[in-house]
Amino acid sequence: MADGKNLGVASGALRSDDLMKSDGGDAKHAFMAAFSAALDDGSFAKLALGKFRGKGEASKAVVTLVLLKDVPHLKVVTSFPRKDETKTYKIEEGLSAIGSSIGETYMSATLFSTTRDVRLDYSRKGVPHLAIGKATLKTSEPEAHDRKKAYLVPPDRPYLKALQVADAEGRIKPSMQGKYRQICRFIEIADDLIKDSDLKKDAALTVIDIGSGKGYLTFAFYDHLTTQLGRRCHMAGIEMRGDLVDFCNRLARDLRFDGLSFVAEEASRSSPPHVDIIIALHACDTATDDAMALGVRGDASLILSAPCCQHEIAPQIKDTGEGLQGLIKYPLLKQRQADLITDAARALLLEASGYKVKMIEFVSTEHTSKNILIAAVKSSHVDRVTAREQYQALKNTSGFSTHHLESQLKDVG
Ligand SMILES: C[S@@+](CC[C@H](N)C(=O)[O-])C[C@H]1O[C@@H](n2cnc3c(N)ncnc32)[C@H](O)[C@@H]1O
Structure with a gap:
């Protein structure tokens, strides 16, 4: 052909x-x-x-x-x-x-x-x-050709039809294949991490999704936790766009997802006393830091975030005598470098707060370059002192002085 x-x-x-x-x-x-x-x-x-x-x-x-x-x-x-x-x-x-x-x-x-x-x-x-x-x-x-016997995210689930990811017969629409793959990959990662976490099997889970958007991953995660894993669950989607919040609340009611609701709120204003799992998938710019800070303050067992665009570090990085000049003189490379520094800093700040951190490839780079998922699992076996030192070294070598997550965690021990 x-x-x-x-x-x-x-x-x-x-x-x-x-x-x-x-x-x-x-x-x-x-x-x-x-x-x-x-x-x-x-x-x-x-x-x-x-x-x-x-x-x-x-x-x-x-x-x-x-x-x-x-x-x-x-x-x-x-x-x-x-x-x-x-x-x-x-x-x-x-x-x-x-x-x-x-x-x-x-x-x-x-x-x-x-x-x-x-x-x-x-x-x-x-x-x-x-x-x-x-x-x-x-x-x-x-x-x-290669149909799995059991789907982790069955394509005929009612929420996938309601969100127009699947057609009325429960087949994923060709135009929504990318979204479905992203949902499947997220559920696969979350499922593994929950199994390895200290989240007690019989306790109800409190989950918050920051920047929930149209709710693709929120509905998928709620459905997975309640229907597939049989967990009791209170989940809230925090989203600053009121129209999306209204849409998602209507859908949650129609689907009888009684433990799921959506709130029109700025991420930085959300402050629940306790949370088990925080997710933030492609929440814009520093909303990712707000989500992570919320997780640390709420003593979350799991914090899962896929960072999106970021604008805070790029203007701050400079050549500090560490030989970065040849890289940061090109604006595109400077931005990419800043993205990596931003995420490394986030990971180190989470480690310094008592989390084990893994960097996981979320979706293929073919679909988006924003494809890193930062998975943080609460643990007592983390070398918090070394993480703090590494964070300070990263600041010194790349020349940034402020990071939103650092400021958000200032008062947290
Ligand atoms: C790229 S969408 C991702 C939606 C969803 N998490 C997903 O992965 O399908 C980002 C969403 O985050 C919301 N958002 C961005 N910054 C926010 C903030 N500071 N507080 C609350 N919502 C925010 C935007 O309105 C948008 O709906």
């Missing part, structure tokens, strides 16, 4: 009469939009490519949806005289590769969805023609 750039087709639902109005280049565009829409709404069953005009001896190709580690991919099986060749693509890459081959390598393409068949045919002169027919296939079930 030839490589090609992303077609960027719209994936909204397409009515058959809209499709029939298409001609010329529009016909192919409409066909690809119908393909993309069928993938998005879960009606895609199969796509067949024929009338091969490319180099070599291939005759046809068949495209189906497969699950690889629970993530839908497009599998393209190309038939040659003596063998078949199989390639598997991520959805967007597959759409792009298939789109490039239609009208170049293959002069006919038929989309089989559970609602209709759509056929794109090129004449000898290369003019494309679209035809819509009744659906020949009735099922769109993807082939499971």
